[in-house]
Amino acid sequence: MFTYETADQREVRRFRIAQFNGRMATVKSGESTVTGFVRSVLEQESSIPPRWTITIIPSAPKDEPKPLRGALRARPFAEDYF
Numbered sequence: 001m002f003t004y005e006t007a008d009q010r011e012v013r014r015f016r017i018a019q020f021n022g023r024m025a026t027v028k029s030g031e032s033t034v035t036g037f038v039r040s041v042l043e044q045e046s047s048i049p050p051r052w053t054i055t056i057i058p059s060a061p062k063d064e065p066k067p068l069r070g071a072l073r074a075r076p077f078a079e080d081y082f
Contacts, residue, residue, distance in 0.1 A: 002027070002034045002056045012052045016041050027056060034058050 004027050006012060018025040019038035026035045036058040044051045 001039065002036065002058055004029060004034075004054045004056065005051060006054065007049050007051045012041060012054070015052075015054050024059065025056065027054075 015025055015038050017023075019041060022037070024035055025038050026033060034056055036056045039055040039057050040053075042053045042055075044053060
């Protein structure tokens with residue numbers, strides 16, 4: 001799990017919407033980028049200005065799809081045109 005802390009209300013809204021809709025969210029923190037599902041958005045009530053702690057479950061990166069067939073295809077009935 002990846003924990004991210006922010007005070008940006010726009011960003012918190014984006015994470016809450018992603019959590020509600022079951023969509024993945026991406027966070028860029030420093031040099032690292034994490035993409036995954038939002039597990040929780042918790043407000044820290046004792047802090048001024050308000051801060052939120054967001055927990056993200058990272059997902060494994062998808063493999064690039066490999067082509068089903070080779071790029072070159074022979075036309076099976078090409079000799080019918082000659």
